[in-house]
Amino acid sequence: MREGTAALIRREDYVAPAYWIRTVDLTFDLDPAKTLVTSKMKVERNAAVPHGPLRLHGEELNLLRVLIDGESVSFRQEGHELIIESAPDADFSLEIRNTCAPEKNTSLSGLYTSGGGFFTQCEAEGFRRITYFLDRPDVMAVYTVTLRADKAKYPVLLSNGNLLETADLDNGRHLAKWHDPFPKPSYLFALVAADLVSREQRIRTRAGKDHLLQVYVRRGDLEKTEHAMNSLVASIVWDEARFGLPLDLERFMVVGVSDFNMGAMENKGLNIFNTSALLASPATATDADFSRIESIVAHEYFHNWTGNRVTCRDWFQLSLKEGLTVFRDQEFSMDMAATPSARAVCRIQDVRQLRAVQFPEDSGAMAHPVRPDSYVEINNFYTPTVYEKGSEVVRMYQTLVGRKGFEAGIKLYFERHDGQAVTCDDFAAAIADANPGSALSTRLEAFKRWYAQSGTPRVQARGSYDAAAQTFTLTLKQHNPATAGQPGKLPQVIPVTMGLLSREGQVLPLQLQGEAAPVGTERVLVLDEAEQTFVFTGVATEPVPSLLRGFSAPVVLDDGLSDAELLVLLKHDADAFNRWEASQRLALNRILQAVRTGEALVLDTDYLEAMRAVLRDPQLDAAFKELALTLPGEGYVAEQLDVVDPQEIHAAVEAAYQQLAAALADDWAAAYEAHQVKAGYEPSPVQSGQRALANLALSMLVLHATRTGDTVWPGRAYQRFKDATNMTERLGALAALVNAHAELAEPALQRFHALFKHEALVVDKWFALQARASEDGGKTFARVKQLLQHPDFTLKNPNRARSLLASLCMFNPAAFHRSDAAGYVLWAEQVLLLDGINPQLAGRVARAMDRWTVLAEPYRSAAREAIARVAAKPELSNDVREIVERALASDGSAA
Ligand code: TRP
Ligand code: ZN
Numbered sequence: 001m002r003e004g005t006a007a008l009i010r011r012e013d014y015v016a017p018a019y020w021i022r023t024v025d026l027t028f029d030l031d032p033a034k035t036l037v038t039s040k041m042k043v044e045r046n047a048a049v050p051h052g053p054l055r056l057h058g059e060e061l062n063l064l065r066v067l068i069d070g071e072s073v074s075f076r077q078e079g080h081e082l083i084i085e086s087a088p089d090a091d092f093s094l095e096i097r098n099t100c101a102p103e104k105n106t107s108l109s110g111l112y113t114s115g116g117g118f119f120t121q122c123e124a125e126g127f128r129r130i131t132y133f134l135d136r137p138d139v140m141a142v143y144t145v146t147l148r149a150d151k152a153k154y155p156v157l158l159s160n161g162n163l164l165e166t167a168d169l170d171n172g173r174h175l176a177k178w179h180d181p182f183p184k185p186s187y188l189f190a191l192v193a194a195d196l197v198s199r200e201q202r203i204r205t206r207a208g209k210d211h212l213l214q215v216y217v218r219r220g221d222l223e224k225t226e227h228a229m230n231s232l233v234a235s236i237v238w239d240e241a242r243f244g245l246p247l248d249l250e251r252f253m254v255v256g257v258s259d260f261n262m263g264a265m266e267n268k269g270l271n272i273f274n275t276s277a278l279l280a281s282p283a284t285a286t287d288a289d290f291s292r293i294e295s296i297v298a299h300e301y302f303h304n305w306t307g308n309r310v311t312c313r314d315w316f317q318l319s320l321k322e323g324l325t326v327f328r329d330q331e332f333s334m335d336m337a338a339t340p341s342a343r344a345v346c347r348i349q350d351v352r353q354l355r356a357v358q359f360p361e362d363s364g365a366m367a368h369p370v371r372p373d374s375y376v377e378i379n380n381f382y383t384p385t386v387y388e389k390g391s392e393v394v395r396m397y398q399t400l401v402g403r404k405g406f407e408a409g410i411k412l413y414f415e416r417h418d419g420q421a422v423t424c425d426d427f428a429a430a431i432a433d434a435n436p437g438s439a440l441s442t443r444l445e446a447f448k449r450w451y452a453q454s455g456t457p458r459v460q461a462r463g464s465y466d467a468a469a470q471t472f473t474l475t476l477k478q479h480n481p482a483t484a485g486q487p488g489k490l491p492q493v494i495p496v497t498m499g500l501l502s503r504e505g506q507v508l509p510l511q512l513q514g515e516a517a518p519v520g521t522e523r524v525l526v527l528d529e530a531e532q533t534f535v536f537t538g539v540a541t542e543p544v545p546s547l548l549r550g551f552s553a554p555v556v557l558d559d560g561l562s563d564a565e566l567l568v569l570l571k572h573d574a575d576a577f578n579r580w581e582a583s584q585r586l587a588l589n590r591i592l593q594a595v596r597t598g599e600a601l602v603l604d605t606d607y608l609e610a611m612r613a614v615l616r617d618p619q620l621d622a623a624f625k626e627l628a629l630t631l632p633g634e635g636y637v638a639e640q641l642d643v644v645d646p647q648e649i650h651a652a653v654e655a656a657y658q659q660l661a662a663a664l665a666d667d668w669a670a671a672y673e674a675h676q677v678k679a680g681y682e683p684s685p686v687q688s689g690q691r692a693l694a695n696l697a698l699s700m701l702v703l704h705a706t707r708t709g710d711t712v713w714p715g716r717a718y719q720r721f722k723d724a725t726n727m728t729e730r731l732g733a734l735a736a737l738v739n740a741h742a743e744l745a746e747p748a749l750q751r752f753h754a755l756f757k758h759e760a761l762v763v764d765k766w767f768a769l770q771a772r773a774s775e776d777g778g779k780t781f782a783r784v785k786q787l788l789q790h791p792d793f794t795l796k797n798p799n800r801a802r803s804l805l806a807s808l809c810m811f812n813p814a815a816f817h818r819s820d821a822a823g824y825v826l827w828a829e830q831v832l833l834l835d836g837i838n839p840q841l842a843g844r845v846a847r848a849m850d851r852w853t854v855l856a857e858p859y860r861s862a863a864r865e866a867i868a869r870v871a872a873k874p875e876l877s878n879d880v881r882e883i884v885e886r887a888l889a890s891d892g893s894a895a
Contacts, residue, residue, distance in 0.1 A: 006878045010374045011316040018052045019087065020044045021134055021141045022183075030149035030193050032103035032113050036064075037131045041094045041141070043087070054087040056096075057128035057135040060110070064097040082132045096132050105129070106796060106837045114259035115218065117154065117194020119272060123265060124315055124378045127186035137312045138421040140183040147193055148175045154193040156216065160184070160268045162250055180268055182248070183419065185311055190267030192216070192255050199225045203233055205246045211236075217256040217279065224279035227290055227683070228254065231297040238298075238332050243410055245305045254278070254297070258760060261798055261840050262382065263296045266303030273300070276761055276799050282681040282726040284762050287691055289727075290683035294336065299329040310414065313421045315378045319370045319451070320424050322382075323390020327398075330391060342685035344576030345623045351551045351577070352627075354392065358384035358554070359639055362456045364850035365890035366883070367483040371424050371451040376882035379840045385454070392554040393450045397431050399495045399524060399552055400440040400447075409434040424451050439495075439526050446528055447493040455483035457492050457555040459527065465542040471513075472500065472536040472543050476527045478555075484890050494527040497552035500536065500543035505572025511538050522549065522574070544568045549575040563589070567610055576624065583628035586610065587656065591637055594652040595645075601655040608663045615667045622675050623689025626696050631656055634813050638851075645856040650775055650814030661704040668704075672697035681726045688728070695732030702736040714742040721748050731765060739774040763792055764803040771807035775814035781823065784808045784815070788830075795834050798841050805830055809848035816848070817859050824849075824866035831870055835880045843879030846870070849887050864891065 022042045029036040045051065059080050066075050066084070069092050075084045082096075105112040110129025111120050120130065128135040145159040151174040157166075161180025168174050196216040203211050213232055215225040232254065239245045249269045260274035277296040280289055306328060307321035330350055334343040361367065361384050368381065370390045375381050398406040409431030416430055428448055432441040440447060458479040465472050476496065480489035499522045500508040509518035513535040525534055536543075544565045548557050561569070563586065570582035586607055594601035614620060614628050634653055638644045661668065675690040675697070698717055705713040717733045724730035734752055737745040749770065756762035767787060773780045787793060787804055795801045809816050809827050816823040827848055835842035852863035870876070871884040 006376045006881050008374050008376055009378075011314070011372065014314050014316075016046055016049050017134055017136065017139055018046055018049055019054050019134065020046055021139055023142045023144070024133075025144045025146075026131070027146040028148065028191065028193075030102075030118055030147060030154065032118075033101060034099050035102055035111060035118075036097070036099050039094075039096045039131045039133070041096075042091065043094050044091045045087070045089055051089065054084040054094075056082040056084075056132040057125070058082050058098070058132040059129045060100065060105075061129070061132065062099045063132070064099065065095075067095040068092055070095075080128070098131055100130060107840065108259055108261050108798070108838060109840060111191070112259070114257050115194070117192065117196070117257075118149070119192055119194070119255075119257045119259075120190050120267075121261065121265060121272065122189050122267070123187040124382075125187075127189055130189075133186050135186050136314070137185040137187060138314065140185050140311070140419075140421060142183050143178075143180045143189060145178045145180075145189075145191065146175060147178075147191060148173055149193045154195065156192065156194055156196045156198075158190075158192040158216070158253060158255065158270055160188070160190055160270050182268060182308070184268050184308065185421065188266070188268045188308055188311075190265070190270045190272055192257075192270070192272070195219070196255070197222055198253075199229050201229055201233065203236060203247070205236070206240055207246060211247050211249065212251045213254075214251070215254045215256075215278070217275070221256065221275070221279055224281045224284070225256075227280045228273075228278050228293055228297050231294040232301060234294075234336060235298040235301040235332060238335060239302060239305070239328075242331070242335070243305075243328075243407065245414075248304070248309070252301075254300075258799070259797055261838070264300045266300045266307055268304070268308050271300040273297075274799065276764070279761065280683075282683075284727055284756070284759050286728040286731055287683050287688035291333070291688070295329045295333050298332045299325055302328040302332070305414070309419065310417045311421045313423050315375070315381070316371055316373070317423050318378075318381060319386045319390035319393070320422065320427055322387045323370060324394050324427070326387050326391035327394035330395075337685050339685070341576055341621045341624060342689075344580070345621070345627065345685065345689070347550060347577055348580050348624075348627050350388075352633075354384070354388045354554060355636055355639070356633055358388045359456050359556070360635060360851055361385055362389070362454060363481070363483065363639070365484055365853070365887045366847065366850050367454040367485070369452050369454045369486075377843065377878040379879055380843050380882055389554055392551075396447075396450070396493075396495055396553060397428075397440060399497065400493075400526070401431060401435040401438045405435040405438060406431065424448075439524070443493050443526075443528055446491070449490055449492050453480060453489050453492065454486055455481050455489065457494060457553075459494060459496070459548075459553075459555045459557050461496075461545065461547050461557065461559045463543070463545050465539065467542070470537065470539050472539040472545075474525075474534045474536070474545060475531065476525070476534070477531045478527055479530075484886070491528060491530050494553045494555060496525045496527055496547055497522065497549040498525060498545060498547045499523075499549065499574060500539065500545055501568060501572055501574075502541045502543060503568060505568055507574055508539060508541075508543055510536060513537050524552065546573050546575060546578050548578075549573075550577045551581075561585075563606060567606070570610060570614070570628075580624065580628050583611075583614065584632050587631050588637065588640065591632065591649075591652045591656055592640055594655070595637070595641065595648050598648075601652045601659070603656060603659040603663065608660070611660065612664055612667055615664060615671055621686075621689050622693040623685060625671075626689065626692040629660070629696060631660075635811075638813065638854075642854065643856050644851070644854045646813040646817040646859070647819075654774065657700070657703060658707060661700040662707075665701070665704055668697040668700045672701065691726075691728045691732070695728070695736070698733060699736040699739060702742055703740045706740040706742050714740070714744050717742070718744045718748060722751070727762070727765075731769070735769055738769055741774075741776045741779065757792070760797075761799070764799050767793065767800065767803035768807045771804050771815075772812050773815075775812065778815075778818070780812060780815040781808070781818065785826070795830070795837055798838065801834060801838075801841060801845075805834075805845050806848075809845060817855065819858055821858075821862035821866070824862050828866045828870050831880060832873060835877050839877030839879040842877065843883050846880050846883040846887075849884075852887060853890050853892075864888070 025040040027038040102111045103113045109126040147157040157176035159178035165177040198214040198216045201213045254271045256275040256278040258275045263277040264273040306324045334346045412434040413430035432444045460477045507521045511518040566582040675694040701713040721733035
């Protein structure tokens, strides 16, 4: 728990540090109870700023001594700072000795123990929990690290860079000495001391250099590292091929740890991973896990250039590395998927995720720009806005300057800034300067509003056709709604990739007024004013506009298209993303109609027949069918409404699923049979698409059967659950039973637990599946309450804590939002408990209440009361305090 007051840190207050630390020589005498840290630094005054005291950060440390140039020096400690008033003007050496207590460190920030080993997590501000330092990303130093530890307990000793030396010591201890030649900020420091084994592979880069790749895990997990290693090799090859960025270290290490706050961390040459983002075998991991692992391995590897070689000047620039690196990992996943339709599936999944988590964030209490202006606790700003919206901003650069132009921009960025700590403005300037005269460079200042303005822009599009003149006039308007702390906004630069189709589905050539001839069949319109009109000429027939293809900007589009027009797009659009989008819009219109009028939802034949046609279409991939036939999530539906009653939304979506299940029953059965994978397991796009569709079909069939009292499909699902040879099919069958509340769910859940009780990551799935189960009269909530008491449940392990708490509070709105407020009571209680253990994680769970102000009564008042109860606790962490105070402040605000 942090002490002291929660100060607001502002972007505009940035000042360069008064001192630089050029080199650090660290020695660790590792002991779980008391680890001794000796740090010898070469320090230099920063002549560019006025002479002042040297102020070092330190938290939860026990200071033993401070020497300057070998002499003791007077200092004082104030809050979390060690202050030396009389630091020399000339270069000097600084030696600090302190201890810390890794086994008491449950926050998983700094140096901590997990599974009997030592691990570190220093981003964003964990290094100050290891030793006193200028713990800010613009202070970059060359590190040499000596680790000393018991050899039997900790045979593997790792740190960043290259191994210089190993030796045996007295008392059964040993040492390893590492040197990282690249200057780096303290947040990229890492060490590992544990009993691990490694999978190794050598790789030769284009320059002909050999590199050693290692994936370190606990002894029993080695066979689950093959996929991660393959992903790493593919990432290295891709970054060289696509961006000309090679691996710059002789050795690249990846380590798995089961207690970890996020997915993974890009420490230079020593990436540390949550085991959930690293380990996979067909028997224990789903297709979704395989693809998540591929993208996280890639993400961390890509940080080696975008984040490590060029880093952030300050934490407000976080999206400089995160938005760019998410963009790179998304591009990588698409290139790995290879075929156009598999690429579209990647894009659809990314957009679905953005809408499910970032759009709500952008209209709630925590709304913030991609480059925030202030924060209390930086850990609270590792958000979907900084990551996923940040990636969309990078994608828009590429859309505006083209793929080649973007690659030239990246090249210039590294030419200018390699080895530096820079800002989002520096990135923007590099891309623009490499593309003079482009659609980006001519409106760069306006484009940069994407960094400054929070909120999701609304774009309205209306077309009118003049048959006599053969013109189609498209009017685009943008509206940028007020968000928490930002009442007024300016127009943004919105690239709208588009095409026109005839009513019969043919592509039409595109010629804008003033052009001599048509230019292609797809183009990018740039909307940069509140309202703009685009006139297409030579349009022989009334067209259907296909707008925002590939989701070319992170906006909400109201295109005013009728069902008939959406059906044309669903059938014929050249853009697979917009075909999917049409399927979702058709479903959403019907669900919203029911919720808004309070009338029972009825799916009409037009819609059902269109869905049947999708299911039967031999040209479409299974993966695409699964995405088109999956209804919009309840959270996404809630986003469309000004007042949200989670129970009503759930009832409408449930009814839609039941009708889809009933009306297409025969087609679901046929699709199930037709998409059985007979070949050996591969996490490929084709196989995983087949399994996804078979799983959806099975869940529809079980759902329908449960309503009609038929026992055949539940029986088949149980059989499949028992006989499955991979986790995707096993979990799919189990979910079908659990979500339909079929009788066989109970024995299946018991059997699943018995089978996998020694596989922590699978036990997480077991908890999560139950907490996410489709709500049925309070059963799910009651079950979660029971599971909180299960011997396997603990708040100390983040994956396990999330498996119940995030699943219920963030992903199961109908089970969480109860008229008796029991969900909110549980939330408050668990957030407070978690805050005493792991504030970072507590802050995440606290965010379940971000959107409380839009709730209907009685939910709204009960939610406010629960938030106020948490806020009233005097000893909260900064993490939770910032979240609950912002939540309370959003009452009556724009959100
Ligand atoms: N930089 C990491 C990534 O995106 C994120 C991360 C890992 C992190 N662990 C963290 C951020 C702990 C804050 C705190 O790849
Ligand atoms: Zn990252």
